[in-house]
Amino acid sequence: MGKYRTPKIVKGPPGPEVKKLIKEIDHSIEVPTLVRDVLKTEAWIPKKSNGVWIEDLDGNVFLDFSSFHSVLNIGRSHPKVVEACKQALNGIMVGFLEGTGKHLKLLKKLVEITPGNFDKQVYLGMSGSDANEIAVKIAHWSTGRPYVMSFLGGYHGQTQISMELTAAGPGLIGSGVRKAYPPIPGIIHVPYPYCYRCPFKQNYPECDLQCLKYIEDWVFQCYVPGDLISAVVIEPIQGDAGNIVPPYGYLSGLKKLCEKYGILLIADEVQTGFGRTGKMFACEHWNIEPDIICLGKAIASGMPMSAVVSRYEFPKVGKKLALHHVFTTMANPICCAAALETIKIIQEEHLVENAAKVGEYMIKRLNEMKKHYRIIGDVRGQGLQIGVEIVKDKNTKEIGAEEVKSICKKAYKNGLALISYGIYGNVLRIHPPLILAKEQADIGLDVIEKAISEVEREE
Numbered sequence: 001m002g003k004y005r006t007p008k009i010v011k012g013p014p015g016p017e018v019k020k021l022i023k024e025i026d027h028s029i030e031v032p033t034l035v036r037d038v039l040k041t042e043a044w045i046p047k048k049s050n051g052v053w054i055e056d057l058d059g060n061v062f063l064d065f066s067s068f069h070s071v072l073n074i075g076r077s078h079p080k081v082v083e084a085c086k087q088a089l090n091g092i093m094v095g096f097l098e099g100t101g102k103h104l105k106l107l108k109k110l111v112e113i114t115p116g117n118f119d120k121q122v123y124l125g126m127s128g129s130d131a132n133e134i135a136v137k138i139a140h141w142s143t144g145r146p147y148v149m150s151f152l153g154g155y156h157g158q159t160q161i162s163m164e165l166t167a168a169g170p171g172l173i174g175s176g177v178r179k180a181y182p183p184i185p186g187i188i189h190v191p192y193p194y195c196y197r198c199p200f201k202q203n204y205p206e207c208d209l210q211c212l213k214y215i216e217d218w219v220f221q222c223y224v225p226g227d228l229i230s231a232v233v234i235e236p237i238q239g240d241a242g243n244i245v246p247p248y249g250y251l252s253g254l255k256k257l258c259e260k261y262g263i264l265l266i267a268d269e270v271q272t273g274f275g276r277t278g279k280m281f282a283c284e285h286w287n288i289e290p291d292i293i294c295l296g297k298a299i300a301s302g303m304p305m306s307a308v309v310s311r312y313e314f315p316k317v318g319k320k321l322a323l324h325h326v327f328t329t330m331a332n333p334i335c336c337a338a339a340l341e342t343i344k345i346i347q348e349e350h351l352v353e354n355a356a357k358v359g360e361y362m363i364k365r366l367n368e369m370k371k372h373y374r375i376i377g378d379v380r381g382q383g384l385q386i387g388v389e390i391v392k393d394k395n396t397k398e399i400g401a402e403e404v405k406s407i408c409k410k411a412y413k414n415g416l417a418l419i420s421y422g423i424y425g426n427v428l429r430i431h432p433p434l435i436l437a438k439e440q441a442d443i444g445l446d447v448i449e450k451a452i453s454e455v456e457r458e459e
Contacts (some may be wrong), residue, residue, distance in 0.1 A: 004053045006443060007415020008061035014043045015058025021045060041408070042066070044417045049076035052433050052440055054417055062417045065432045065444050069419075070239070070271045070385070073298035074345045075433040081301045081341045088337035102336035109343055110309055113280055116289040119312035124305065124331040128270030128296030129157025131306040132233065135266045135292045136161050138310055139231035143264065147224050149215075150233040151192040152199075153241035153423050156268055160184065165233050168240065169423030188224055190215055192238055193246040194423075196378040196389060197397070204247045212253045226261030231292070236282035239271035242422035243387030243429065245380050251286045258291075270296035270306070271385075275346050275434050278356030278383030285382060300339040304332070351434040352383075359383040362430070362441050369449055375400055375456050386430040388448075389422065392459075401425045403455050410451035416444050 012018065022039050025031050039045070044062045046054050052075060054062045067073060074081070088102065107122045114120070123134050136148055148165070150156065156165040167189045191199040193211045200210045220226040236251060238244040258265045267290035272282035276298065279285055283293070296306035346352060363381055366388055370376040377391035377400070390400035390407065404420040407428065411418040421429045432444065 004055075004061050007063050007447070008059075009413070009415050010060055011058040013056065013058065013060045013412060015056070015060060017057035018043055018045050021057065042417070042419060043412065046076075051075040051077075052436055060415065062412075062415050063432075063440060063444050063447075065411075065416055065418045065430050067298075067431050067433050068302070069297070070276055070431045071297045071302050073274050073276060073434045074301055074342055074349075074351065075435045078301060078342075078345060080345055081338050084337040084341040085303070085334050088334040102333050102340060103331045106307075106331075106336045106339050109340060110295070110307055113343065114293055114295075114309045115281055115283050116293075116309075116311070118289075120309050121312045123308045123310075124336075125296075125307065126304045126327065126330055127157070127306050128268075128294065129159040129162045129306075130327075131270060131294040131296050131308050132156045132162040132165060132266075132268055133159045134308045135233070135268075135294050135310070136165070136231065138292060138308070139264045139266065143230040143262070145228050145230035147186045147188060147229045148231050148233060149188050149190060149219075149224075149229055149263075151235070151238070152189050153192050153194065153238055153244070154189075154233075154235055154268075155238075155240040156233065156235075157270075161187075170425065188219070190219055192234075192241070192244060193250045194238075194241070194244050195247055196244075196380070209247070209250055209253060212250055212257070215254075216257060220261075226257075226263065229261065229263050231264040231266050232258055233266040233268060235268045235272065236285070236288070237272050237277060237382060237385060239385070240421050242389060242427035243381050243385055245382060248286075251283070251288050255288055255290075264291040266290060266292045266294065268294045270294055274298040274342070275352040275355050276383055276385050276431070277381075278352065278359055280346075280352055282382065299342065300335050301342045303335040303338040304329075305335040305339050346434070349435070354436070355383040355434045358436050358438055358441050359386065361438055362386060362445060365442075365445055369445075369452065370394075373452050373456055375403055375452065375459075381430070384430070384432055384434055384436065387422070388428040388430065390420075390426050390428065390452075399424045399426045403459075404428060406455045406458075407448070407451045410454055411447050414447045414450065416447040418444075418448070 044054050044056050047057045048055050052064050110122050111120045150165040152167045156162040164184045164187045195204045202210050267283050269281050273295050292310040299305050366379045377394045378389040380387050390404040392398040392400050404426045408418050419429050
């Protein structure tokens with residue numbers, strides 16, 4: 001697929017083969033509703049894919065601005081990862097119980113690259129959801145405290161504890177958790193620093209970080225004392241909520257607050273990790289060293305793998321996890337091989353640096369668009385994790401959920417794989433592979449601008 005330099009639309013899209021498959025899936029009682037819904041909004045069903053390009057079942061070629069929800073950071077079908085997985089298949093073993101050199105090498109590599117100049121221990125899992133689950137268990141067992149705090153708008157996964165940590169808005173997966181399951185006691189939620197739509201109706205920096213002061217002045221005084229909270233779980237940049245970047249001083253202030261009360265800081269870097277934000281991990285933008293960091297998605301380029309890296313000194317945690325959080329196939333040798341090769345590629349191909357450079361260029365160009373279009377309310381992000389909040393009018397900030405759907409649909413018709421997320425479902429989620437070149441960025445941005453211009457004229 002290296003021959004492709006631009007998107008190519010030959011049938012549809014969606015073309016007849018894609019429509020046929022979607023129809024079959026839509027009428028199959030075996031297929032979960034979530035899969036059906038995703039296929040209807042992300043209909044670039046690959047026949048083959050490589051790098052930043054996707055060729056669907058009908059021969060249409062799309063430029064990838066999704067990376068399959070930030071999983072394929074090094075691009076699609078990287079030959080070195082494919083070869084690493086093939087080599088690991090030569091001697092199939094189940095997982096960590098059988099032990100492999102790849103497993104041990106991966107543990108050492110994760111200790112080496114994660115923030116924190118202290119001794120660490122690493123637990124491997126199979127998804128970002130179970131990484132957050134492990135992290136909360138570590139916090140409870142190591143502190144003996146009953147409460148955990150997370151943030152409104154956050155998304156942390158689909159296992160029971162990770163769903164309770166989640167407080168997604170109406171536009172997100174997980175928004176019905178509170179109705180679907182009886183709550184787990186001990187998890188509380190506070191506002192995230194969403195400056196564009198500040199819950200406290202303040203403006204930064206005049207606000208003096210009122211959202212941070214609220215935690216100590218109100219939550220700790222009126223709801224749960226700080227010395228009963230075991231951990232604070234936070235996405236350094238809230239991803240599914242719409243790529244919300246906290247203002248300068250917030251994360252460092254939160255870390256100091258945690259230290260004051262003996263609370264562990266858990267950074268959910270499942271989405272932001274492995275170069276996505278222009279640093280290997282988003283915490284590094286603010287020089288934060290979390291006590292526990294949760295990793296997933298891009299760690300193994302699509303193979304089922306996650307990791308939790310924590311301080312080593314937590315007492316009795318290892319034995320408890322060995323008894324209460326162990327799975328047969330965790331640390332699968334094939335997944336470990338994919339993860340090691342993925343990290344190596346990110347480092348050797350300088351993809352963190354490329355994400356920072358190309359991301360800065362894209363944000364600058366998107367901000368130029370913002371000046372000319374009334375429906376672009378906000379542009380934000382770090383590296384190649386970019387959000388464009390769409391509104392009906394930037395003066396009123398009225399939610400533009402239908403407009404964002406139209407933009408994504410038009411982009412799809414013109415060969416761009418683009419999705420929307422956000423608490424209210426009105427944010428363009430621009431997450432291309434980290435190998436994206438500036439010329440390819442311009443191709444995608446041209447498609448987005450054309451779609452925005454058309455939607456604005458149609459109103």
